[in-house]
Each structure stands twice: as C-alpha cells, then as structure tokens.
Amino acid sequence: MRANVSREGPDNTGSSARDQQPALVFARIPRLLRYAATEWLVIGCTWVALWYGPAWVYVLGLPILAGRFHALGVVLHDACHMDGRVRGAGVWLLQLLAGYPIATTLQAMRYHHLRHHRFSGMPLDPYLKLGISQSLRRRNVRRIVGLLLVPFWIMRCLFGTLALFVPPWRSAYGRMFLQDRSQEDLTYSPGIRECLRAEPFQGGFFVLVGLATWAAPIPVVSFYLIPLLLAGAVNFHRVTVEPVHVACADVRPETVAATTVTHAGRFWERLLLFPRNIGFHLVHHLYPRAALESLPALHAWYVKRQADAAQGAAT
Numbered sequence: 001m002r003a004n005v006s007r008e009g010p011d012n013t014g015s016s017a018r019d020q021q022p023a024l025v026f027a028r029i030p031r032l033l034r035y036a037a038t039e040w041l042v043i044g045c046t047w048v049a050l051w052y053g054p055a056w057v058y059v060l061g062l063p064i065l066a067g068r069f070h071a072l073g074v075v076l077h078d079a080c081h082m083d084g085r086v087r088g089a090g091v092w093l094l095q096l097l098a099g100y101p102i103a104t105t106l107q108a109m110r111y112h113h114l115r116h117h118r119f120s121g122m123p124l125d126p127y128l129k130l131g132i133s134q135s136l137r138r139r140n141v142r143r144i145v146g147l148l149l150v151p152f153w154i155m156r157c158l159f160g161t162l163a164l165f166v167p168p169w170r171s172a173y174g175r176m177f178l179q180d181r182s183q184e185d186l187t188y189s190p191g192i193r194e195c196l197r198a199e200p201f202q203g204g205f206f207v208l209v210g211l212a213t214w215a216a217p218i219p220v221v222s223f224y225l226i227p228l229l230l231a232g233a234v235n236f237h238r239v240t241v242e243p244v245h246v247a248c249a250d251v252r253p254e255t256v257a258a259t260t261v262t263h264a265g266r267f268w269e270r271l272l273l274f275p276r277n278i279g280f281h282l283v284h285h286l287y288p289r290a291a292l293e294s295l296p297a298l299h300a301w302y303v304k305r306q307a308d309a310a311q312g313a314a315t
Contacts, residue, residue, distance in 0.1 A: 021301050024287060025294040027078040029090040035075045035276065035292075036097040039068045047223050058222070063272055065227035070234050071275035072098040073109075074292065078276075080110040081289045095198075100205040102228065103153035105198040111191055112178045117288050121248030121259050126179030133245040146236025147229050152177075154206050160199030170196065234273060238263075242281045256285050264299065 043065060050061045076098040079091070091106065099105050112126045119125040132138045156177035163169035167187050174186040178195065186192045213220045244259040263269065263279035270279060278284070280295035283302050290298055 069231035146233035149232030
C-alpha cells in the first residue's frame with residue numbers, strides 16, 4: 001500500500017491560504033553536498049578549538065559535534081526521498097560525506113525510512129513502538145539504548161558484507177538491521193541486494209576508522225566516536241518523539257496529521273535534536289519529497305490553512 005498523503009504540487013483548490021502555498025523545492029545532489037560540506041566545516045572548526053583549547057571547551061564542543069553528525073544524517077535523509085534511480089559521482093561523494101561517517105548508507109536508510117512513510121503507524125512501519133508515547137519510562141530507556149545505535153550499524157555493515165556472499169543470511173540482515181517486518185523471504189529481494197552491495201564500502205570506511213583509532217586513540221575516540229555515539233542516541237530520541245505511536249488503519253492526510261508531531265521550537269533544539277528543519281515533521285510526511293529548506297515556509301502555510309479552515313467552520 002502506498003501513502004496517499006504526498007502531494008508534490010501546489011494546492012489551489014480551496015481558500016486563499018491554499019492559493020498561497022509556497023512552491024515546493026525538491027532535493028538536489030549539488031545542494032545536499034553544500035549542506036554536508038557546511039556541516040564538515042563546523043565539525044572541523046570545532047575539532048581545532050578542542051585541540052588547541054582548554055579541557056573545559058570539550059563540554060561545549062561535544063554537543064556541537066553530536067548535533068552536526070546528526071545533521072549529516074538529515075542531509076542524507078533528504079536524498080532518500082529523491083528518485084531512487086539517481087546515480088553518479090555526486091551520490092557517491094554524498095555517501096562519503098554524509099553516510100559512511102555516521103555508519104549508514106543511502107541504500108540502507110532509503111530501505112527502512114521509505115517504509116516508515118509508506119506504512120506510518122501500521123504494522124509494517126519499522127519505527128512503530130506501540131505504547132511508547134504513553135510511557136515516559138519506555139522513552140527514557142529507548143534514549144539510553146540509542147547509544148548502541150552506531151555500534152549496531154557498524155555490525156550491520158560487517159554482517160551485510162558477509163550476507164552479500166551468504167544468501168541464507170540475507171533475510172536475517174533485512175529483519176534485524178533494516179527493520180523489515182514483512183515476514184517475506186528476502187534472500188533475493190532486489191532492495192536487500194542493493195543494500196548489501198553498499199555494505200563493503202561502509203565496512204571499509206570503518207576499517208580505516210579502526211586503524212586511525214589504533215594509531216591515535218585519544219583524538220579519534222574523543223573527537224569522533226563519542227560524539228557519534230551521542231548523535232545516535234539523539235537520532236533514537238527524535239524518531240521516538242516525532243510520531244504518536246498508535247496503531248493506524250491508513251495513511252490518509254488526516255490520520256497523518258493526528259499522529260505526527262512537529263518540533264520547531266527553541267534554537268538549541270533545532271541545533272542538536274532537530275537540525276536542518278527536520279522538526280517540521282508533519283509537513284515532511286504530507287510532502288515527503290519537499291526539500292528540507294522548503295519545510296519552514298510549507299509549515300507556515302499549512303498552519304495558516306488550518307487556522308482559516310477552523311475559522312470558517314466556526315462562522
């Protein structure tokens with residue numbers, strides 16, 4: 001079943017607020033590469049400050065690094081919603097800048113994330129955790145477990161590299177690491193095989209990270225691995241609080257609106273927890289191909305449209 005909430009063009013069928021819907025901007029690889037390069041510029045400057053600054057600067061630098069690694073994931077996430085046939089050197093470079101360093105690939109992220117959009121709140125939604133929205137204890141436990149996300153993803157690339165050559169392991173790979181809940185035999189699934197072909201490159205990246213850690217353990221662990229673990233926990237927190245974890249029977253716009261939470265609050269939240277406009281999550285689900293830079297204007301238009309509709313219903 002496909003989500004029927006994606007409308008990739010202006011809505012000109014109703015009130016004046018609808019007529020003013022901002023033009024949708026779609027993700028493009030050159031623009032995403034610029035975003036990734038910007039994040040690496042901030043990371044690099046922070047590394048320099050930590051290297052030459054006093055020890056207490058690390059307390060300030062750690063959340064900045066974690067937030068920027070998290071932001072790299074948001075940049076790669078935008079590429080997930082592009083045409084799946086996009087190929088070329090730009091895509092490879094984007095993976096190198098925004099995928100491999102945070103322990104994932106575009107193929108793996110696309111596989112599980114697009115299922116979340118297609119089956120949001122339904123049994124096949126890989127992110128659905130029924131009851132967690134009503135339990136603070138379960139949410140806190142999940143935030144702590146999030147520290148294991150990056151090690152788990154590193155295991156994914158190693159297991160996936162083996163599964164590429166050992167077909168009986170592929171279904172386990174899809175279910176454990178890509179959260180496929182279909183119960184289908186994934187041995188010869190084209191989507192799984194595409195993910196598997198990307199894993200050796202991811203594995204090779206972390207072999208290099210391992211060698212760098214052996215050669216210079218303190219800077220690699222302090223400036224890269226610890227912030228990356230924290231970024232994984234932040235990512236776990238975000239996917240926990242973005243949806244309302246209840247069972248849904250469909251993915252109609254009104255259902256999505258009732259079960260999707262927008263987090264567009266304070267500056268520090270946008271910096272660390274919801275970078276690159278990912279907090280505008282409702283309009284992202286309604287218009288999943290809209291680029292991250294178009295989400296604030298789209299959110300403002302949507303809020304105005306809803307307010308106009310409520311005012312019209314009251315009169």
